[in-house]
Amino acid sequence: MVIKDKEFGEVIVRKNALSRGVKFSVSTSGRLMMSVPKYTSDFLAKRFLNSNRDVIRKKLPLKNPNEQRARDYQKKIMMKKAKEYLPYRLEYFAKLYGYTYDKCRLSHANTRWGSCSSNKTISLNIGLMKLPPKLSDYVILHELAHLNHMDHSKSFWAEVHKHDPNYKYHEKVLKKYSPGL
Ligand SMILES: [Zn+2]
Secondary structure, eight states: OEEEETTTEEEEEEEETTOOSOEEEEOTTSOEEEEEETTOOHHHHHHHHHHTHHHHHHHOOOOOGGGHHHHHHHHHHHHHHHHTTHHHHHHHHHHHHTOOOSEEEEEOOSSOSEEEOTTSEEEEEGGGGGSOHHHHHHHHHHHHHTTTOSSOOHHHHHHHHHHOTTHHHHHHHHTTOOSOO
16 A cells, blocks of 8 residues: 655555564655554554654655655666666676676665675666766676675685776775665
8 A cells, every 4th residue: 555645755555464563664766664564454554654753754764755756767767778788797797707697686775786695696786877887897796706705805805806906996986876766
């Protein structure tokens, strides 16, 4: 269910058999998300929302509700672009430097540019499409190097350095950007 709220915009309500109380969080799109016990009525959900406004305002990093739809649209466009680029760029570097991975996933988390799991799945954030190509390439090379080193040890960085001699600079500049929309 979605509550249309004057202050928070579209509030996503998840009815969950396992939840005992009400929990507020932020969705990847920056909307307010409420998880409530399964049999909570809509009326009650709205009441919970009203009685928690102060806490929500203070504690949750919600994005501007007036831009929710515009951000959805932007995200859709970025996902489309990302699908046509990132998996191929990853494949290109993997072939070039002799890495094998299992799957490439596209993510849109608000915090991480990429990740590499022990089952050799590499996730790349669609927000990489906003970055200068040298930076997105760096992220891809960083995740590929994790296939051989699942940590940030000296040997990991040595491997990154082999493929991107400017990695230190790229790592630093990357901190100025945020993957979320
Ligand atoms: Zn890393």
